[in-house]
Amino acid sequence: MGRKGNKRHMKSLNSPAYYAISKKHNKYTTKQTCGKHSKERSIPLLLFIRDKLNLSDRKVEIIKIIKQGFIRVNGKIIKDYRFPIGLNDIINIDKLNKSYKVSIDTKSHFAFEEIKGNETLSRICKVIRKYKVKNDIIMIGLHDGTNIKGSKDINVNDSVIITNDKKISKVLALKKNAKCFIISGVHVGNIGTLNEIKNLENKKQVIIKKENNEFETSLKNIMIIE
Numbered sequence: 001m002g003r004k005g006n007k008r009h010m011k012s013l014n015s016p017a018y019y020a021i022s023k024k025h026n027k028y029t030t031k032q033t034c035g036k037h038s039k040e041r042s043i044p045l046l047l048f049i050r051d052k053l054n055l056s057d058r059k060v061e062i063i064k065i066i067k068q069g070f071i072r073v074n075g076k077i078i079k080d081y082r083f084p085i086g087l088n089d090i091i092n093i094d095k096l097n098k099s100y101k102v103s104i105d106t107k108s109h110f111a112f113e114e115i116k117g118n119e120t121l122s123r124i125c126k127v128i129r130k131y132k133v134k135n136d137i138i139m140i141g142l143h144d145g146t147n148i149k150g151s152k153d154i155n156v157n158d159s160v161i162i163t164n165d166k167k168i169s170k171v172l173a174l175k176k177n178a179k180c181f182i183i184s185g186v187h188v189g190n191i192g193t194l195n196e197i198k199n200l201e202n203k204k205q206v207i208i209k210k211e212n213n214e215f216e217t218s219l220k221n222i223m224i225i226e
Helices: 045-052 059-067 117-121
Strands: 042-044 071-073 084-086 090-093 098-104 110-115 122-133 137-142 147-149 159-163 168-172 179-182 191-199 204-210 213-218 222-224
Touching (some): 045 059, 045 071, 045 110, 117 122, 122 222, 137 159, 191 213
Antiparallel strands (some): 042 084, 122 137, 122 159, 137 147, 179 191, 179 222, 204 213
16 A cells, blocks of 8 residues: 655655755755745754754754753744744744844755844734634734734735734835845845835736846745845
């Protein structure tokens, strides 16, 4: 009989390019559990601590650190070493008093940067859907799978800054001259200014200006960040 269900293990050769890990160093790598981010755009928490931060090269030690509750993702203590982390997630390591924000580089690979101060208390999320529930309450769905209560002035393709307790602190509207980050496509990882929105027959395209150059990409490939 054929295998039923998903495989629990993943060979390094079959890991997504987003992982940006050596595919020949180890035969197997850690596979993330199902979560808010897709498999193609997230990595397990263990890989971040071990392979990206290089805090230890032993899997057993990293699992022990995670299970002791020393690591928070978006303000929540995570004890699952296979927990998926993706774009704009905030990882706090309390023992080291350090915080990091997940990003993506120009090769569509996992990237991160160290952050401090108020940056650790909130994150930017793109609004990918808007809908109503019981009693005409407006809800919005974000790029990381989060669903929170919204308002009439928030539209799809806008961005919102949300705190660790899932409260909206600011709305970043999709409009001309808005600063945006390219999250997918040929120009992934670049930051530019929204110069024009083009309404085509089946989709929307945007013209992005970066310094003295301009390029065109799909509206779904950008995230407003300012």
